[in-house]
Amino acid sequence: MRSMGVYIHIPFCIQKCVYCDFLSGPATRQRQQEYVDALLREIVWESKHYAVYTVKTIFFGGGTPSVLEAGDIARILDCLREHYRIDADAEITLEMNPGTAAWDKLVNFKQAGINRFSIGLQSADNTELKMLGRIHTYEAFLQTYHQAREAGFANINIDLMSALPGQHIENWVRTLEKVVALQPEHISAYSLIIEEGTQLYEHRDTWAPVPDEEEDRQMYQETKRILAEHGYRRYEISNYAKHGFECRHNCIYWQRGVWHTADFAGFGLGASSTVGNWRWENTKEMERYLTVFQEHNLKQYDSRLAKNISSERTVKEAVTRLSHLEQMAEFMFLGLRMMEGVSKQEFADSFEADINEIYGSALQKWLQMGMMAQEGDIIMLTDAGIDVSNTVLSDFV
């Protein structure tokens, strides 16, 4: 029996945040229902490929999955339970935005089987939230957070974002201090990246400047210091958790070698999947996705990964077979994001190759420069290496 994670993409949001380049946007209730119906058909149709798997984690991402009715989420989970083998202890996460789930909805999410909430706060400063185009205030977040606790959620992540336009270290520290006072089990803290095509990118000349590299680095240092003081361990470059609350879904992805699998089934618009050496992603075109998974079109649907399948009959795109070298590269650059680092023996067992033969010169360089360290069988980034992780990790791609 093999293990896997399931990702469900819900591409709906109340409004678009200025920095967002995710596949998401506002939609009518009718469109949401059509989408959920199509999603259920995809989940059922694909189940025959996953008969030998036990699902260890389910992650509803987006978008804002909490804009759906709790009944929609319950239908999706019931469908998964009916057609897949779900581990009794599976981690089931739902991403949510403050203000999209009142008390009743939270209770119903819990009853449906959600056992982990990931709340997108980003900042505890209302001026920053407004600038980012978020739909909520800090007070609305607090209400959602406390209600989620009352509803019985004992595993909550809060997403934060630093290096915002006009932000200084003092603003960021204030956000961190407010959040740690709440004692969530998990905190994700990423730096803002201004992606092409976003509103922020298009009007970047009119925004206050973002913190420079030095200040960005200081923010990372402060994040690590403050969170450590409050009992959070950094286990991945941008992720911190109380003991035992590391996000299992993401760990499967990052620790390919440790879990002996990084198999992921992604369902929904734009969702990507990795199964064995194969990777693909679903179409990003809503009309096409809905058409392919309409009831009367399903018998035509071909879910094989052959290169010659007609594009009208599948939603799978960018189908790639990962080469041995690509798999080794992923093992390195994803594994090294984890503070635990990578095991040389694990590498040898997974690829029947000596890590020094493949990456000897890069390892040598970064070890000598103090950006990496070696303890017995384990190779990891040092604190200095984490500060320049993009540069270091790019050497393994």
Ligand code: SF4
């Ligand atoms: S809520 Fe999240 S997914 Fe939706 S627009 Fe904002 S950042 Fe993007």
